[in-house]
Amino acid sequence: MNSAKIAAICLLCSVIPAAAAQQTPRAGLSPREQAEYVLDRLAYGPRPGDVARVMAMGVDAYVDRQLDPESIPENPRVAQELAPLTTLHMTPVELFRDYGPPRPAPGMKRDPEQVKAARQRGRIVLQQLIAARFACALNSNRQLEQVMTEFWFNHFNIFAEKGLDYVWIGSFEAQAIRPNALGRFRDLLEATAKHPAMLFYLDNWLNQVPQGEKGINENYARELMELHTLGVDCGYTQADVIALAHILTGWGYPRPGQARFFPVDPSAFYFDPMRHDPSQQNLLGRVIPAGGMEQGERALDLLARSPATAHHIAFELVQFFVSDKPDPAYVDAVARQFLATDGDIRATLRALFHDRRFWAGAAPGARKFKTPYEYVLSAVRLAGVTLDDPRVLQGPLHQMGMPLYRYQTPEGYKNTRDVWLNSDAMAKRIDFAMALSRGKLPGEHDAGRATGPLLISAEPPRPAMLAPGDAAPLDEPRLAQAFGGRLSAKTQAAIDSAAPGLKAALLIASPEFMQR
Amino acid sequence: MMKRRDLLQTVGAGAVLLPLGPHAWAAMTRESDKRLVVIFLRGAVDGLSVLVPYDDADYRAARPTVALARGANGVVPLDQRFGLHPALAPLMPLWESGSLAFVPASGSPDPTRSHFDAQLIMESGTGRAQSPSGWINRLLAELPHPGSFPRGLSFGEALPHIMSGPVEVATMDARPNDKPLPVDNPNVAAAFDQLYSGNDDLSRAYRDGKEARREVATAMASDDAMAKEQAIANNGAPLAEQATAMARRLGRLLADQPRLQVAFMAVGGWDTHVRQGNADGQLARRLGYLANALTGLRAGLGDKYRDTVILVMSEFGRTVHENGNGGTDHGHGNVLWVLGGPVRGGKIYGAWPGLAEDRLYQRRDVAVTTDYHQVVGAALHGHLAIDSAALARVLPNARHAGGGLDGLIRV
Numbered sequence: 001m002n003s004a005k006i007a008a009i010c011l012l013c014s015v016i017p018a019a020a021a022q023q024t025p026r027a028g029l030s031p032r033e034q035a036e037y038v039l040d041r042l043a044y045g046p047r048p049g050d051v052a053r054v055m056a057m058g059v060d061a062y063v064d065r066q067l068d069p070e071s072i073p074e075n076p077r078v079a080q081e082l083a084p085l086t087t088l089h090m091t092p093v094e095l096f097r098d099y100g101p102p103r104p105a106p107g108m109k110r111d112p113e114q115v116k117a118a119r120q121r122g123r124i125v126l127q128q129l130i131a132a133r134f135a136c137a138l139n140s141n142r143q144l145e146q147v148m149t150e151f152w153f154n155h156f157n158i159f160a161e162k163g164l165d166y167v168w169i170g171s172f173e174a175q176a177i178r179p180n181a182l183g184r185f186r187d188l189l190e191a192t193a194k195h196p197a198m199l200f201y202l203d204n205w206l207n208q209v210p211q212g213e214k215g216i217n218e219n220y221a222r223e224l225m226e227l228h229t230l231g232v233d234c235g236y237t238q239a240d241v242i243a244l245a246h247i248l249t250g251w252g253y254p255r256p257g258q259a260r261f262f263p264v265d266p267s268a269f270y271f272d273p274m275r276h277d278p279s280q281q282n283l284l285g286r287v288i289p290a291g292g293m294e295q296g297e298r299a300l301d302l303l304a305r306s307p308a309t310a311h312h313i314a315f316e317l318v319q320f321f322v323s324d325k326p327d328p329a330y331v332d333a334v335a336r337q338f339l340a341t342d343g344d345i346r347a348t349l350r351a352l353f354h355d356r357r358f359w360a361g362a363a364p365g366a367r368k369f370k371t372p373y374e375y376v377l378s379a380v381r382l383a384g385v386t387l388d389d390p391r392v393l394q395g396p397l398h399q400m401g402m403p404l405y406r407y408q409t410p411e412g413y414k415n416t417r418d419v420w421l422n423s424d425a426m427a428k429r430i431d432f433a434m435a436l437s438r439g440k441l442p443g444e445h446d447a448g449r450a451t452g453p454l455l456i457s458a459e460p461p462r463p464a465m466l467a468p469g470d471a472a473p474l475d476e477p478r479l480a481q482a483f484g485g486r487l488s489a490k491t492q493a494a495i496d497s498a499a500p501g502l503k504a505a506l507l508i509a510s511p512e513f514m515q516r
Numbered sequence: 517m518m519k520r521r522d523l524l525q526t527v528g529a530g531a532v533l534l535p536l537g538p539h540a541w542a543a544m545t546r547e548s549d550k551r552l553v554v555i556f557l558r559g560a561v562d563g564l565s566v567l568v569p570y571d572d573a574d575y576r577a578a579r580p581t582v583a584l585a586r587g588a589n590g591v592v593p594l595d596q597r598f599g600l601h602p603a604l605a606p607l608m609p610l611w612e613s614g615s616l617a618f619v620p621a622s623g624s625p626d627p628t629r630s631h632f633d634a635q636l637i638m639e640s641g642t643g644r645a646q647s648p649s650g651w652i653n654r655l656l657a658e659l660p661h662p663g664s665f666p667r668g669l670s671f672g673e674a675l676p677h678i679m680s681g682p683v684e685v686a687t688m689d690a691r692p693n694d695k696p697l698p699v700d701n702p703n704v705a706a707a708f709d710q711l712y713s714g715n716d717d718l719s720r721a722y723r724d725g726k727e728a729r730r731e732v733a734t735a736m737a738s739d740d741a742m743a744k745e746q747a748i749a750n751n752g753a754p755l756a757e758q759a760t761a762m763a764r765r766l767g768r769l770l771a772d773q774p775r776l777q778v779a780f781m782a783v784g785g786w787d788t789h790v791r792q793g794n795a796d797g798q799l800a801r802r803l804g805y806l807a808n809a810l811t812g813l814r815a816g817l818g819d820k821y822r823d824t825v826i827l828v829m830s831e832f833g834r835t836v837h838e839n840g841n842g843g844t845d846h847g848h849g850n851v852l853w854v855l856g857g858p859v860r861g862g863k864i865y866g867a868w869p870g871l872a873e874d875r876l877y878q879r880r881d882v883a884v885t886t887d888y889h890q891v892v893g894a895a896l897h898g899h900l901a902i903d904s905a906a907l908a909r910v911l912p913n914a915r916h917a918g919g920g921l922d923g924l925i926r927v
Contacts, residue, residue: 203789203790203841206790206840206841207840208840210840211840213580213581213840213842214840214841215839215840216839216840217789217790217839217840217841217843217845218839218845218846219789219845222629222630222846226630232628232630232632232633233628233630233633238627238629238878238880241629408784409631411632417717421717421718421721422675422721422725423721423722423723423724423725423726424725425721426712426718426721426722426725427697427699427722427725427726428697430697430698430699430704430708431697431698431699434698434699434704435698490711490714491711493710494707494710494711497707497710498707498710499703499707502703502704502707505698505704506707506708506711509708509711510711511711511712511716511718511719514718
């Protein structure tokens, strides 16, 4: 029996009991509150009309549709906004050719001015990626796919400003992360492992069989186990780190010159047998037989299928979707599903969403404090406005300490309350809410400094932020309608007694809206 | 009664003092003489490039490209065995005047090589990553004048684990925050005051932020020179250079503020897996900034340096052998730096196991012969008069006697 069949059978076994669990009361929530809850978790909050739409189709149907994004007709605006962002479709080889540092003439040193110029030209990659991420998160009807793209990018975090990664970060998200965001974890893991952005970021392109002064670099091997798969303190030793580093020697991209002798894959992944240590290794108590690239692929199999990995991913998912302090039994259940389906992300999420404990996050005092990213996106969505250039959101995110693609170290941004709730955050959120409610987003200055041209035709940055029809003060009753019924009496009283120009800002900066 | 504004004037450029917790600005009336500063080098600095065993044949053999040479522009010898990285030469006056000491082969006994875990463990001070509070916060609970604020200050990071816990601490944000926000408008503020009048965590955070901004605005309006300095300091200064300017300000603050007793500052960028360099290069550049930051801190402290102990630590050391990319990987033992007037310096403390392969931890890293808890414990006991019972609450694993640290602090 092949593994797909096994997975399918396991899927049936585990989903049927979960479906039965749907009948249990959901923390005493009304249908309206349930709709609000799923929109705050599977989506970046409701747009005007979303709560009613989810109530009409039913919460379970909404969850199932989101798990099957291809079945959801896409908002035409998404295709329209993505169409000009051509660097996201370029292969890593094309990206390097167009935006990488130019090769010096034989016997010459690289001209630093030319390198600087290439880097300047290459800024467009990041600009297009930022535009695409915001455009999709704000407008896509396939919200869960956007949420999972954010989740996995952060899980496999890379930093836009490290060396060559300015060239490849867009391809990393568009080609390694996004297509696998609801797929199989093993595929996702390999896509990141072989992507030049990751090979560069965690130094594996330098990892080679010891030879003269060059040799093993264990940086990627360590983070691969600690952050990407098993989780810290999950039974691996320093010897395992070394063994895995040896296994992954030779995984990189072609060196200058090699491209002339070998056919270069458009992905730019290149396994260099000359740099690989083919000897047999012991990894996590298993023998990895002597060999070439297949050693690394076997190691990825082993790591992706480890119960520790299942537990690590399940913990991260429950923490991200439900609660800062995940219920251990719930995490175990999600981990079991992950293992039983061979890391099928969609099936794992289905189990997570259809578990009655999914609703525990709606209890009073259990709400998640939105991250700056969630806060800013959900506010713009609630307002129902259209951003002419969504990159403008990078400014407020920078102010709030969570700019896209600028977390330096590989563990990525946290999503818990203790990290994001502080006195500075409150002021910045109120600032943002005031500006948005007046039809004028902040961060123009920051955006202008941080951005370059968005299109290859090198047009100047566009100053307009809201589409012309939207640059008017927001109407509070319309917002309240879109948000739903979750306002406390106290918030309602504060809104009622406020001057008309402040009502919308009070709603957007209310405790109810800052939490999800 | 000191004026609250003075605090903010001292804080100065590019920084905003944000109190955490209610009544944060109250009761700033009592004095304490002693100061402790903890500087954490996040990312694991290469201790063998800080305090260099320059005459050790194993050292040279293990590091064909990153070892530091002797001679001009090379290691600055301290004694027969050890010398300083040339980028740290600005610290030589402190060594020569006897207020700078090092404890090599020291660090956390925990074996982890994860940055994140190792930092948490070192900051928690309990030997475990999971801990409800950090050791500086527990220390603050043991220091005199428990009701006054702020006694603890976190410089540049919102609330690092080492400072977290029940005692209120102040944080100074390195990011600029100089323009008035809409919420500073009285009409807007009145509406939000009503919304956030409760006792929940959002309301408390809201009120603390508002109060802090009001104080800053008052200070700013009164002093144009400072506003100018702020504009200059904010002009895209790199992190390490900022640390230099910040450290001087931190020193002034510690000198001028009678209530401040403990300050924490983290400096990042030490994870040198690739092209670490030797007398030149990225590590040398960062060490140079750090040396300037420490001399700036010393200058800012002025006479208060006599009553200040400064500890410089990092989560673990780096491999003895350089890797294939002219860098070093995550290791174990490191070196702890101890500076300040009360320090009996000009000396190397603790036991040095050497770099022979059979003396290394797991045959690859510098061993830990002095637990960092002992070094911190010695400073807390000798300098801040923390007794055994209190020390057991702050650092359950520390003893303040023995361990080759006798006499580290002048009592």
